Amino acid sequence: MGQRMTADYVDVPYLQRENTEFLARIWDPPKGTTVRGVVLDVHGGAWCDRDRRAGSRYDAALAAAGFSVVAIDFRCGPDYQHPAASDDVNVAAHWARLRAERLTGDSDRIISVGSSSGGHLALLAALTTHVIDGHSVEICVDGKWEKPESIDGRVSGVAALWAPVDPFTRYKYAQSLTTDLGIRLVTNTEAYFGSEETMADASISRVLTKERSTQLPTVWFARAGNDENVPPEMVDELARTYRQAGGIFTLKHYADVPHGFGHFETAETQRFLDDLRCWLIETIES
Numbered sequence: 001m002g003q004r005m006t007a008d009y010v011d012v013p014y015l016q017r018e019n020t021e022f023l024a025r026i027w028d029p030p031k032g033t034t035v036r037g038v039v040l041d042v043h044g045g046a047w048c049d050r051d052r053r054a055g056s057r058y059d060a061a062l063a064a065a066g067f068s069v070v071a072i073d074f075r076c077g078p079d080y081q082h083p084a085a086s087d088d089v090n091v092a093a094h095w096a097r098l099r100a101e102r103l104t105g106d107s108d109r110i111i112s113v114g115s116s117s118g119g120h121l122a123l124l125a126a127l128t129t130h131v132i133d134g135h136s137v138e139i140c141v142d143g144k145w146e147k148p149e150s151i152d153g154r155v156s157g158v159a160a161l162w163a164p165v166d167p168f169t170r171y172k173y174a175q176s177l178t179t180d181l182g183i184r185l186v187t188n189t190e191a192y193f194g195s196e197e198t199m200a201d202a203s204i205s206r207v208l209t210k211e212r213s214t215q216l217p218t219v220w221f222a223r224a225g226n227d228e229n230v231p232p233e234m235v236d237e238l239a240r241t242y243r244q245a246g247g248i249f250t251l252k253h254y255a256d257v258p259h260g261f262g263h264f265e266t267a268e269t270q271r272f273l274d275d276l277r278c279w280l281i282e283t284i285e286s
Helices: 056-064 084-104 117-127 167-175 180-193 196-201 204-211 232-244 269-285
Strands: 009-017 020-027 037-042 067-072 110-115 138-141 144-146 157-161 218-226 249-258
Touching: 009 067, 009 084, 020 056, 020 084, 037 056, 037 084, 037 117, 037 269, 056 067, 056 269, 067 084, 084 110, 084 117, 084 138, 110 117, 110 269, 117 157, 117 204, 157 269, 167 180, 167 196, 167 232, 180 196, 196 204, 204 232, 218 232, 218 269, 232 249, 249 269
Parallel strands: 037 067, 037 110, 110 157, 157 218, 218 249
Antiparallel strands: 009 020, 009 138, 020 067, 138 144
């Protein structure tokens, strides 16, 4: 159980399921900096692709702003199916809460940031913190594997970045596309969710209505103006549903940029990073 380090981050095992270890990439603030809190980065990839390295651009920026960022690997399709990924995000949040307690003295100083499908998973996990699958779970605490008696996956907020918050609606939209993107989205969504019924059941609006949670995390949503991946109507519906349920939902629009623009240089990338940093600080300090 070793660590792999660079000058900017360290990779550590944080979760073990059935003898398979999953890594977290930890980006810490500069030495001598007071840690504001912990950011849990949930990568995207249409529920099947990419890993903890995907968000390195904003992970590094948020670490420089005083956050301890933990970017996680977790079970994805096609090898695993729903709700494997969101269950792992819940366990990762529990692990990150322990880290927040150790670094700041307050386990509630934790916020999830999810890109694309990772935004969907971060929201889903935050609204279903009591749901954990029946597989054995071990987490690494102070270099030792432990089986927690219970999982506390609560977060104070979720930053959902260009997220497909309704898998079924996005699946139907993707079927209408005559592009390689459409084929990829259809293939990956089928691989992870398995059926249209399961896709629909994983809609954040539907989960929000079904769960009727009284403790809704604050949500900040970054929408790309030229997003060919996520129809804007599904985001508008979630914003209405979330606010009607009593939650705080901030929708930020970034014009003339494509899906995933925060991962590369665009005319809006720096404004996005500044907005995200300011929201994180405001939310973690409130």
